[in-house]
Amino acid sequence: MTTSSPALLGCIADDFTGATDLANMLVRGGMRTIQTIGVPNAPLDEPAEAIVVALKSRTAPREDAISESLAALAWLRERGCRQFYLKYCSTFDSTAKGNIGPVADALMEALDVSFAIACPAFPEAGRTVYRGHLFVGDVLLNESGMQNHPLTPMTDANLVRVLQQQTRQRVGLLRYDSVQRGVEAIHEARFALAAQDIGLAIADAISDDDLYRLGAACANDVLLTGGSGLALGLPRNFANAGLLPEAASAAQLPAIEGPAAVLSGSCSRATNGQVAHWREQGRPAFRIDPLALAANRPVVAEALEFARARIEHEPVLLYATSEPDDVAAVQQALGAAQSGALVENAMATIARQLRDDGMRRFVVAGGETSGAVVKALGVTSLRIGPQIDPGVPWTASLGTPALALALKSGNFGTPDFFSKALTQCEAVAR
Missing domain, CATH: 3.40.980.20 (Four-carbon acid sugar kinase, nucleotide binding domain)
Structure with missing residues (x-):
């Protein structure tokens, strides 16, 4: 990637597999995608419409997670990206202190953003959010086995409550009633939340259709935060804007042989x-x-x-x-x-x-x-x-x-x- 061919979407992921998960979603939508391991020291030579910077910040000390994420943001801005995405796990893996909230706060400040949604839902993998509560399959997050995670045990399924403990923003809920009614209803709900000084809003989503609606409603947002599922509709946004060329070979890889x-x-x-x-x-x-x-x-x-x-x-x-x-x-x-x-x-x-x-x-x-x-x-x-x-x-x-x-x-x-x-x-x- 050179400055003559800027990327459209710049993503910051808090771990390596999460980065790959997100990149997979973008490729499925027709965006040629490169994932970097950490913040590169130079531009990339490979053409891509999306770049995902994979950090190891999910369980890092909070200040380290913030500084690494801001460094990734700066590098992505240099690549010409026009929209940015903070990717975390679909099980909202974090501790009472972060790092989802603190990193979101830092990115919002750096991008001069006053409102962003937070949606870890990934229905295809069994992760849904309803009334602000995260389900894994048919059970609440804190009954799914995640309560036993060795590094980030998740003992509360109420994501509004979880996120509020981590951020200096007021956290609200973008309810399913609005999401189900479509893009205009989502816009109205977002404006109402922002008027209440809500800075981050957990967004309900129980199906891929909900994620497409949310993605379309966020087409002009400078910053989104979520799991990989929220990225489902982003390639379509760029295509509708005439920015994304057809790339039937977006998922093509070279044949690699060996043990x-x-x-x-x-x-x-x-x-x-x-x-x-x-x-x-x-x-x-x-x-x-x-x-x-x-x-x-x-x-x-x-x-x-x-x-x-x-x-x-x-x-x-x-x-x-x-x-x-x-x-x-x-x-x-x-x-x-x-x-x-x-x-x-x-x-x-x-x-x-x-x-x-x-x-x-x-x-x-x-x-x-x-x-x-x-x-x-x-x-x-x-x-x-x-x-x-x-x-x-x-x-x-x-x-x-x-x-x-x-x-x-x-x-x-x-x-x-x-x-x-x-x-x-x-x-x-x-």
Whole structure:
């Protein structure tokens, strides 16, 4: 990307898999999309209508999250972007202090914005918002398993209340009654909220149609905040304005051949099911034990030996994924931060060694794990390709060697996601 071909949409995501999730949504809408790993030091050479800057700010100290997000905003403004998007998880992952609210406050101030909506809804993945309450499938957020998240436990489904604890803005609710009635009703509700000095408004949405209506109503907004679902209608806005050229090949990736591995650090309910499915099929799997890592046992060397003995014949799974009770026991013994860091460092070392061995295709489960792996692999930017499951596309790294990467949020994907992803990548390689 050069200054002669500016991007239209600049996005700031608070973790790596969330960034990929958002980029996937934009590609589906026909926008050629590049994802960068952190804030680049220079312009990009690849053409794109949308750029997603992936940060690792979801669980970072609040001031770090703010400064990194403002640096990303400055870089995106230099690229000529005319609209900006703060992307966070569809389960609104955060703590009582942030970082969703503080980062939104900082971006609003930098862009001189007095009102923005906040909508994490992603119905395709089972996340809906009604009367300001976030549901995961048929249960409230705090009953979905997210209450057991090791870093950002979500114990309250009332997002107006959650966000109000984090922001200096007054938080309101853009109710479903208005969203369902269409764009004009949404405009009227927004004006009414702004007149009450509401700065951020949680927006109800229970279907993709609701997200399209919200997107259309926000076509002229300088800043939007939400999960990836809210981005559904944004490509259409740019196309209607005559700004988005037809790009039938927006999701096209180069064929990348070579051995493949699955690296799973997430302990979410969905990823536990995916690991179990893989093992039930009798496919090769090696468990990374955080307690063994803490005891300085040669776990990484053993994992590499296991993988090297098999990858020429079939993909392997290397996983630290565990059930909630096991995770709690490890955290009690080591602390949440240390246990997480041990796993991330192990996965990063394994990925780097396997790449040096000639591995070119990786499926990675978990936002923190994905961030550690792409950093270890030296990946600085990705071209976004076709969707595997809602919220998860294949990507191809820019630069040499080219790597195929599927970076999966822990909560996403069907039970057979790992094998499905590898089958799809193999078909592209042919």
